[in-house]
Amino acid sequence: MAYLYLGITLFFFSSMEVISKPLMGSVDPFFLTFLRFFIGGLFLLSFVRKRLSLKDILLLTLVGSLNSIISMTALQLSVKHGVASTAATLVATNPIFVSLLVFIAGERLTKKKFVATVIGLCGIVVFAYGRIVGDTFLGIFFGLLASLSFALYSLVMKRFIIKFGALVSTAYSSFFSSLLYGILLIITGKFTSPELSAVNWLVILYLGVGVTGVAYLTFFRAMELIGASAASRIFYLKPIVSTFFAVAFLSEQLGVIKIIGTAIVIISLFL
Template sequence: MRKGYVYIILSAVMFSTMEIAGKLIAMEINPFQLNFLRFFIGASILLPLAIKDLRKREISFNRGDIGYFLFTGLLCVVISMSFFQLAIVHTKASIVAIVFSVNPVFTIPFAYFLLKEQLNKTTILSLFISLVGIACILNPFKINSDVKGIVLAVLAAVTFSLYSVIGKMRSERYGSIVMNCFTFFAGEFIMLIVILLSNISAVVQVNKKLGLSVLSNIPIIQGIEMGNIFVIIYLGVVVTGLGYLFYFFAMDETSATTASIVFFIKPALAPILSLIILQESIPFNTMLGILSILTGSFITFRGKKGKAERKIKEISNIHI
């Protein structure tokens, strides 16, 4: 159990530096290019363990599995993480970290509609409090220039929540490492197609007319230099590869519910690290938002933990 908490702390620290590392090179590397590079590195790190897990489970992929991974890859890597990288460009790293950490709360309505999980007063309360927190950060009474980045961060969190719920549909068949590894590779395949299309002159002209110049001439290697290559490697190896790996180890050593403490630590730790490393100030409305989101996340965590404990108790009673 102690080992599990070490894994939780390690993954929480790594995940909390994700937005900061991205911000450091946000103006040097195309966000879609960075997305492509970091997930390719991360998936490659997970691959040996994923192959080992596949052999253990005696699973061979069919067309349905490939289609499933293409869909989850589209949701996670191409859509959610692209929104995430764009959000970092348009607002503070600390704000993106806080808003994205709400994603476990956003899974509540998706789980209700897709998995038919019951809604109760606790889950509704946590969702409401977390949304109040986002509203505080948005500061509707005094809209600031960060609103575009905040909206993109919310979209990243919502689409990642949808990925989490859809991933849960087959998580027992694949296991977490296999699920995420092949989702990443499938997402990389789609991202590569997007990158290649973005370099076609006709597509470039259309994107520029639509004001989507960021989707034009997306490079793969161009722009990488000594000044940013170590940050890219850090994002790929430490954050995406080892961060997810320690998170999965934490789930194995404890439970999925206990491991979700990672998303409770992140919104508290990320702003502090952003203040130290990037000198990003934390306005009063943002502090209120952090407190609300932490409260909402804590209520969600307690609700999940209570549900898990009741389930264990029921199983124990049956055995008795």
């Protein structure tokens, strides 16, 4: 059952960049990310029975903003200014940045993790060098920003997950950070609902309920069954599956150097 949960998680997470790419011409990336976390946060909260104090909610809102307001917005901007497979691969490199941040903070890395981090950084350089039609330096920059900020979010969230559990922490952080996101959009005048077709609204619902709701829920269920470390390995397959979706449904092309860079990154993640 755990691997069925992980399969569902992998499918939703890997499809995010591909299915949202066609919306970039008609939906503001900021508003789309707000909607995604508002809908997904509501969905996750429906499974939560634990009530938190106002202080804990405020702290989780701030931490969740690293993910929803910074990381996932940067990811959506990477999709807008580049190709979906590039954005998906770059955000999947976040474990490399986790190791790098831990090392900068003064924690010793094992020899294996140090080598994997160096290989991963080299892979990112090769990957960025092997740009294809549609890739831009701006798209790559936002992809790396998404990965780095998500790595920081993961490290900060660790203490809350230990204290409250993964589902409770993610549900509260996602929903209440989306409310903060909405307030910021209103203040900046970007809170404008676009005129979309019914199909496009279904895509947004898919991103909210599916990618931000169901995928997190199935991931947490798998984590309960086989542990966090084993469940997290599913993210190592995201670049492969996302690239397949991008080639199949968006007709994206892959260059030789980019394929080599992707392979190096995947090797480093497995290490």
